[in-house]
Amino acid sequence: MIKNHSSTSLKNRSQNGITLIEVLIANIILAAGLLGAAALQNQTLQFNNQARLNTLANMLAYDMMSRIIANNEFSTTGTGYSAPAASIPTTYPDACETSSCNPTQLANYDINQWKFLVRQYLPDGDGTIAFTTTTGNREYTITISFNDSRGRDTDQQVILRGTL
Numbered sequence: 001m002i003k004n005h006s007s008t009s010l011k012n013r014s015q016n017g018i019t020l021i022e023v024l025i026a027n028i029i030l031a032a033g034l035l036g037a038a039a040l041q042n043q044t045l046q047f048n049n050q051a052r053l054n055t056l057a058n059m060l061a062y063d064m065m066s067r068i069i070a071n072n073e074f075s076t077t078g079t080g081y082s083a084p085a086a087s088i089p090t091t092y093p094d095a096c097e098t099s100s101c102n103p104t105q106l107a108n109y110d111i112n113q114w115k116f117l118v119r120q121y122l123p124d125g126d127g128t129i130a131f132t133t134t135t136g137n138r139e140y141t142i143t144i145s146f147n148d149s150r151g152r153d154t155d156q157q158v159i160l161r162g163t164l
Contacts, residue, residue, distance in 0.1 A: 056121050057144045057158040065162050067110040074103035083111045083129040088119045122146035139163045
């Protein structure tokens with residue numbers, strides 16, 4: 001008796017290797033995972049930049065508060081530190097570094113140098129200083145604003161209040 005081996009061999013033959021459809025599905029899954037990792041990395045960089053700018057703004061606010069405290073004669077009994085928005089110097093002021101200054105000149109020097117540094121370190125950075133006098137005390141409010149268009153918010157503010 002002669003058997004037909006061709007018909008039985010096709011039915012019992014097992015698959016070896018992978019098909020092109022399986023390769024395509026694996027590539028799609030891999031691509032989706034890599035896109036997710038890239039998006040996560042991008043968000044991490046944005047949050048890191050935002051944290052860096054906020055830290056710089058806080059450091060600059062505390063720097064100005066230290067300057068106000070150091071010039072105690074002017075900041076507590078004089079006309080006080082005050083700075084409106086804008087009016088940012090274009091060159092680094094060094095007037096009191098090369099010669100002696102009275103408390104009023106030192107206050108102007110501090111404000112101009114601080115506003116210059118705020119503009120240099122923060123994108124579109126600007127700062128204001130205001131104070132109120134109540135029963136022998138002065139409360140200073142230092143506000144720094146900057147543009148954080150690379151992060152989540154376009155306008156950021158750091159506000160520091162201190163009483164002398």
